[in-house]
Amino acid sequence: MxxxxxxxxxxxxxxxxxxxxxxxxxxxxxxxxxxxxxxxxxxxxxxxxxxxxxxxxxxxxxxxxxxxxxxxxxxxxxxxxxxxxxxxxxxxxxxxxxxxxxxxxxxxxxxxxxxxxxxxxxxxxxxxxxxxxxxxxxxxxxxxxxxxxxxxxxxxxxxxxxxxxxxxxxxxxxxxxxxxxxxxxxxxxxxxxxxxxxxxxLANQAANWLVGGVEPVPMGNAHPNIVPYESFPTADRPLALAVGTDRQFVRLVAVLGVPELADDDRFRTNADRVRHREALRPVLIARLATAPRSRWLELLDEAGVPAAPVNTVPEVFADPLVAQRLLVEVDGGVQVRSPVRLDGRPLPVTDAxxxxxxxxxxxxxxxxxxxxxxxxxxxxxxx
Missing domain, CATH: 3.40.50.10540 (Crotonobetainyl-coa:carnitine coa-transferase; domain 1)
Structure with a gap:
């Protein structure tokens, strides 16, 4: 071609x-x-x-x-x-x-x-x-x-x-x-x-306006349609939570030591949590502040709750997963590979x-x- x-x-x-x-x-x-x-x-x-x-x-x-x-x-x-x-x-x-x-x-x-x-x-x-x-x-x-x-x-x-x-x-x-x-x-x-x-x-933000008549506004790292789905401080460094289902929310609050929140009428469903995000967020912040990020990431991973560290760019490229999968040296320079894989193989980088x-x-x-x-x-x- x-x-x-x-x-x-x-x-x-x-x-x-x-x-x-x-x-x-x-x-x-x-x-x-x-x-x-x-x-x-x-x-x-x-x-x-x-x-x-x-x-x-x-x-x-x-x-x-x-x-x-x-x-x-x-x-x-x-x-x-x-x-x-x-x-x-x-x-x-x-x-x-x-x-x-x-x-x-x-x-x-x-x-x-x-x-x-x-x-x-x-x-x-x-x-x-x-x-x-x-x-x-x-x-x-x-x-x-x-x-x-x-x-x-x-x-x-x-x-x-x-x-x-x-x-x-x-x-x-x-x-x-x-x-x-x-x-x-x-x-x-x-x-x-x-x-x-x-x-x-604009995706869901366009639909929020076109379908629901809701004018989107900046919300920092929060999500207009999903709660909790944002970054939170911990005892040392921030982490990102992406709780996309009600079952994940049940597991989250169990890990945080407040399982009763899953039965609270304000937080039972995602729609409830979106409506009452300002009541829920301070509780989550208070609980996450009791331990360092590494401990929370370990517990959340064990419980199957989607979470990630908020990394800097140098931290991203220090991650062994990135080095093994995405970085390649060619002609003395480093390139970030295409994320596309065909039959399990990365696309070749043959020329700088x-x-x-x-x-x-x-x-x-x-x-x-x-x-x-x-x-x-x-x-x-x-x-």
Missing amino acids: KVLDLSRILAGPFATMHLADLGADVIKVELPGRGDETRHWGPPFAADGTAAYFTVANRNKRALTLDLGSAPGAAIARRLATAADVLVDNFLPGRLARFGLDPDALRTANPGLVTCTITGFGSDSAAAGRPSFDFLAQAAGGLMSITGAEDGVPTKVGVAIVDLAAGLFATTGILAALRRRDHTGQGAHVEVPLFDAVVGL PPALGRDTDAILAGLGLDAGEIGRLRSAGVA
Whole structure:
């Protein structure tokens, strides 16, 4: 499977990285001398000067530098697209047409091509021409209004969750289009707007408003529909409780030494506990304060009550489970593997995120260009 990646920043590269993890031959196209913006979003920087940010979405790819704004560069990109199965971009609507790379034009030469564009607000919307970033999507899409401490300022999620989700939505759409192509021989155009992606992530909070007329508000770590389902302090460090069933609540209060709460009319069912969360929470806090977190985690695990430590990022990567399952060293750097496993095996990480233009000569030579032609393209700033 050949993928031409004309995207940059995070959502598009994250999608194409997952395709690369699954075995696709992905060619990442970047501007000569500058590259993807995320190569410069630091510190921290790797030893070669590349920002750490770039490494999270670009492994297992080949790197080509090409100025799409030049006629020779656009012509080379069209040749690559003609031989590709998938093309991914995140240009503003209409921009690719300037280079002769719009989906309709490309499918005339390559009917089976699947194209995918990640936009800000959708190419068919009144806001089509507006650029967007993850932070703006979180703000405009309502996610910030439900994130953070109660009565606190609206807060974004600690990672670019909308970009990441849009990348995953794009991957799903691409795979579905390829599956359809298997039957019809015809490609398709996939579009994922960041704004649509964040609204799609509102999930139960959207339903709380649309179905129940309940306006969601920030609740810290508490859950609007499940109680107790949040973090609690202990005698030393916080832990997270996720009591999703009434039977789990019975086991929880037994572990905490207050089994009578299970028979209290205020707490018998989850709906009761949601209505009376302010009465229940102080009791749980008081009991959990009597022992350290490690002891509670041991007892809760024995009782089958879902709980977890509230770990820092360094603690996450010190966990042997993470080191054994998710970390892999390649070309002297460490990558976090794809969480996908096929037949019990992790997806391979065979290549570190590439240096800018690392594979340009090889890719151009594969198109039939000789060393002299490649040298002239470099001298002209095209490649």
